Amino acid sequence: xxxxxxxxxxxxxxxxxxxxxxxxxxxxxxxxxxxxxxxxxxxxxxxxxxxxxxxxxxxxxxxxxxxxxxxxxxxxxxxxxxxxxxxxxxxxxxxxxxxxxxxxxxxxxxxxxxxxxxxxxxxxxxxxxxxxxxxxxxxxxxxxxxxxxxxxxxxxxxxxxxxxxxxxxxxxxxxxxxxxxxxxxxxxxxxxxxxxxxxxxxxxxxxxxxxxxxxxxxxxxxxxxxxxxxxxxxxxxxxxxxxxxxxxxxxxxxxxxxxxxxxxxxxxxxxxxxxxxxxxxxxxxxxxxxxxxxxxxxxxxxxxxxxxxxxxxxxxxxxxxxxxxxxxxxxxxxxx
Amino acid sequence: xxxxxxxxxxxxxxxxxxxxxxxxxxxxxxxxxxxxxxxxxxxxxxxxxxxxxxxxxxxxxxxxxxxxxxxxxxxxxxxxxxxxxxxxxxxxxxxxxxxxxxxxxxxxxxxxxxxxxxxxxxxxxxxxxxxxxxxxxxxxxxxxxxxxxxxxxxxxxxxxxxxxxxxxxxxxxxxxxxxxxxxxxxxxxxxxxxxxxxxxxxxxxxxxxxxxxxxxxxxxxxxxxxxxxxxxxxxxxxxxxxxxxxxxxxxxxxxxxxxxxxxxxxxxxxxxxxxxxxxxxxxxxxxxxxxxxxxxxxxxxxxxxxxxxxxxxxxxxxxxxxxxxxxxxxxxxxxxxxxxxxxxxxxxxxxxxxxxxxxxxxxxxxxxxxxxxxxxxxxxxxxxxxxxxxxxxxxxxxxxxxxxxxxxxxxxxxxxxxxxxxxxxxxxxxxxxxxxxxxxxxxxxxxxxxxxxxxxxxxxxxxxxxxxxxxxxxxxxxxxxxxxxxxxxxxxxxxxxxxxxxxxxxxxxxxxxxxxxxxxxxxxxxx
Numbered sequence: 001x002x003x004x005x006x007x008x009x010x011x012x013x014x015x016x017x018x019x020x021x022x023x024x025x026x027x028x029x030x031x032x033x034x035x036x037x038x039x040x041x042x043x044x045x046x047x048x049x050x051x052x053x054x055x056x057x058x059x060x061x062x063x064x065x066x067x068x069x070x071x072x073x074x075x076x077x078x079x080x081x082x083x084x085x086x087x088x089x090x091x092x093x094x095x096x097x098x099x100x101x102x103x104x105x106x107x108x109x110x111x112x113x114x115x116x117x118x119x120x121x122x123x124x125x126x127x128x129x130x131x132x133x134x135x136x137x138x139x140x141x142x143x144x145x146x147x148x149x150x151x152x153x154x155x156x157x158x159x160x161x162x163x164x165x166x167x168x169x170x171x172x173x174x175x176x177x178x179x180x181x182x183x184x185x186x187x188x189x190x191x192x193x194x195x196x197x198x199x200x201x202x203x204x205x206x207x208x209x210x211x212x213x214x215x216x217x218x219x220x221x222x223x224x225x226x227x228x229x230x231x232x233x234x235x236x237x238x239x240x241x242x243x244x245x246x247x248x249x250x251x252x253x254x255x256x257x258x259x260x261x262x263x264x265x266x267x268x269x270x271x272x273x274x275x276x277x278x279x280x281x282x283x284x285x286x287x288x289x290x291x292x293x294x295x296x297x298x299x300x301x302x303x304x305x306x307x308x309x310x311x312x313x314x315x316x317x318x319x320x321x322x323x324x325x326x327x328x329x330x331x332x333x334x335x336x
Numbered sequence: 337x338x339x340x341x342x343x344x345x346x347x348x349x350x351x352x353x354x355x356x357x358x359x360x361x362x363x364x365x366x367x368x369x370x371x372x373x374x375x376x377x378x379x380x381x382x383x384x385x386x387x388x389x390x391x392x393x394x395x396x397x398x399x400x401x402x403x404x405x406x407x408x409x410x411x412x413x414x415x416x417x418x419x420x421x422x423x424x425x426x427x428x429x430x431x432x433x434x435x436x437x438x439x440x441x442x443x444x445x446x447x448x449x450x451x452x453x454x455x456x457x458x459x460x461x462x463x464x465x466x467x468x469x470x471x472x473x474x475x476x477x478x479x480x481x482x483x484x485x486x487x488x489x490x491x492x493x494x495x496x497x498x499x500x501x502x503x504x505x506x507x508x509x510x511x512x513x514x515x516x517x518x519x520x521x522x523x524x525x526x527x528x529x530x531x532x533x534x535x536x537x538x539x540x541x542x543x544x545x546x547x548x549x550x551x552x553x554x555x556x557x558x559x560x561x562x563x564x565x566x567x568x569x570x571x572x573x574x575x576x577x578x579x580x581x582x583x584x585x586x587x588x589x590x591x592x593x594x595x596x597x598x599x600x601x602x603x604x605x606x607x608x609x610x611x612x613x614x615x616x617x618x619x620x621x622x623x624x625x626x627x628x629x630x631x632x633x634x635x636x637x638x639x640x641x642x643x644x645x646x647x648x649x650x651x652x653x654x655x656x657x658x659x660x661x662x663x664x665x666x667x668x669x670x671x672x673x674x675x676x677x678x679x680x681x682x683x684x685x686x687x688x689x690x691x692x693x694x695x696x697x698x699x700x701x702x703x704x705x706x707x708x709x710x711x712x713x714x715x716x717x718x719x720x721x722x723x724x725x726x727x728x729x730x731x732x733x734x735x736x737x738x739x740x741x742x743x744x745x746x747x748x749x750x751x752x753x754x755x756x757x758x759x760x761x762x763x764x765x766x767x768x769x770x771x772x773x774x775x776x777x778x779x780x781x782x783x784x785x786x787x788x789x790x791x792x793x794x795x796x797x798x799x800x801x802x803x804x805x806x807x808x809x810x811x812x813x814x815x816x817x818x819x820x821x822x823x824x825x826x827x828x829x830x831x832x833x834x835x836x837x838x839x840x841x842x843x844x845x846x847x848x849x850x851x852x853x854x855x856x857x858x859x860x861x862x863x
């Protein structure tokens with residue numbers, strides 16, 4: 001006798017349908033949000049460049065170009081057309097994967113951006129890992145004995161580091177670890193394809209400079225949330241049950257305390273990916289920040305639009321990932 | 337045999353901790369160390385050199401499309417890849433042969449004969465002959481190319497006399513055409529490569545210089561290898577030359593000091609010479625005339641009135657200004673520089689605070705108070721200059737200064753193209769008055785951004801370029817200096833020194849143009 005196929009109770013199936021619909025609806029809303037953000041941000045980038053003095057054609061032809069020559073080149077390249085028309089053309093091409101060519105170098109924008117992404121991505125990931133690796137244990141230690149010597153020392157150090165701008169941290173690190181001791185290269189980049197050791201040697205100091213800027217914020221956020229959580233009833237209950245303090249900290253307190261940290265870390269990821277300009281410039285790294293720094297004064301509109309579109313995509317996708325991570329961390333979010 | 341000192345981990349950590357601790361103090365106090373540079377031995381064939389520059393050659397390296405080449409950007413790369421037909425000494429402006437054997441004028445200076453060295457070839461095998469030079473110049477002159485260099489060849493005709501000889505007929509006689517060619521028309525690209533891909537040539541340049549492009553990773557490095565077919569005046573010694581880009585000038589010096597690079601072009605601030613000396617690095621420099629120069633817009637108020645220009649020039653103590661904006665630098669010696677046979681040494685306009693106040697009060701009494709905006713780029717030197725000018729002039733009555741710091745594209749439009757400014761500045765090296773001073777001061781000059789037009793000044797500038805007689809040139813340029821000192825359309829405010837910082841073992845550094853190196857001279861001394 002064949003066992004009967006398990007049947008889903010009618011009430012459960014009926015309950016799942018609206019949940020699935022809700023999930024699909026949420027996903028569609030997210031995608032619509034992504035498209036909306038992309039359109040608005042790239043349109044704003046185009047408009048902002050329009051508001052700046054100087055045009056791509058004028059930049060190409062140099063300071064001695066005549067007004068006629070500039071007008072001629074603008075007509076040829078389409079920069080004299082109205083903003084909506086130019087934007088619609090760019091958007092149409094972008095949808096087919098063609099982000100245009102840089103007005104300065106004449107190289108495809110997508111190719112230039114893809115050349116730079118690995119550098120900035122690695123720098124961002126390394127900086128985040130370093131910052132979290134320092135901040136999380138320090139916050140756990142500080143919250144474990146709130147007001148104790150470790151807490152006071154870590155909080156004091158974090159306050160001090162918070163007031164150190166990233167370029168100052170970078171200069172000091174270079175002086176100490178590159179100029180004086182010669183342990184790390186002063187500047188430059190070695191791609192991962194040329195060997196991991198060289199790559200890490202070049203990436204370490206810039207990533208550390210960025211991490212020094214981020215870790216204190218992470219520490220303060222997590223410490224505050226941990227202290228708050230440790231005063232909750234369920235934590236006290238766990239301690240009364242005789243669970244070791246370390247277990248309570250790691251298994252009961254850390255997870256519900258990490259929401260703010262997760263959000264801020266994710267936003268930091270997006271920000272660093274788009275805005276490590278100072279560190280990239282100081283350490284001469286061929287990343288996205290350096291590319292943006294080059295494109296804006298040159299009024300390289302296609303390049304600016306391409307970088308802005310990438311950054312917007314990263315931000316929105318990171319937001320979506322954070323939302324998904326909330327659901328993993330907290331069952332209440334899943335049920336909502 | 338090499339030896340190394342091994343340190344224990346604890347000692348290493350202590351050294352690093354000490355270094356971190358002292359770094360802030362040293363950076364903050366600007367502490368200075370000893371400055372003894374080791375002697376280098378004779379150069380040998382072989383070796384690799386890395387040269388650190390400040391900006392990427394974003395627009396590529398097409399000689400027809402570039403204007404105002406800078407040593408920290410494109411000029412050094414061009415010099416290595418294309419070599420030079422002729423080159424002008426960065427200090428004196430004296431012209432010497434490179435890939436060209438000679439360039440000689442006719443008796444009236446209207447016709448020039450260019451003779452190339454024998455057996456010159458581009459790295460793609462195309463001969464660098466008279467036809468190749470003609471092709472390059474015709475391309476620059478062609479309006480369809482939209483070359484910024486086209487005005488230099490307006491009315492010029494070129495005729496190929498034989499494989500190595502090109503006849504150049506000018507629209508008007510100019511005995512300084514060799515300087516024009518050496519500073520602006522000296523780089524020649526392969527006609528075959530240009531014809532094959534005119535738009536792509538900038539990114540894949542092919543020249544007949546001492547080095548050939550092997551790899552170019554934008555904003556990171558450009559590696560060149562020795563050109564085995566180079567037939568210039570010297571034989572290149574180095575195996576490879578690598579250009580890297582570091583935006584921060586201090587970092588450029590640090591990179592050389594750490595041994596990661598052999599030379600760096602620090603940019604316009606002269607204070608980095610001291611920084612180099614502290615790190616026991618050598619500095620090769622070329623002091624010239626001109627330099628960072630104030631431009632007064634003479635076409636509109638307040639500087640359409642010569643008294644306003646004089647008042648500002650007299651109010652500023654340039655020695656004090658330079659000690660503030662660029663410590664270790666000096667005020668310019670006249671218009672032409674300390675080593676020039678032209679003009680007279682000393683300040684172009686004497687500092688006279690009382691005289692300046694008198695002029696300002698006079699203008700205010702006439703209802704013409706001197707209120708103006710200084711429009712400058714955000715470079716450190718120019719920002720400090722703008723702040724100094726505002727600060728010092730605020731101690732005078734009847735004058736008001738506003739600062740407007742804008743990016744290069746905005747300066748190009750507002751100052752250089754639309755002339756919508758009151759006072760600005762740019763760096764104008766003048767190793768010889770030709771061609772830069774002519775372009776800046778002549779009423780028809782390509783870079784006459786001040787709008788200043790004075791028939792007597794035009795006549796003096798024209799007289800100077802229409803003679804080979806040294807005494808006649810000296811007389812003409814004495815007139816030029818006298819008129820500029822009297823009318824003040826421009827005011828050089830800091831000495832001009834092109835320089836390159838390098839490790840002592842890098843030898844053969846010769847600066848040409850605005851400060852680029854000659855790459856067939858560079859070599860590494862035997863260790």
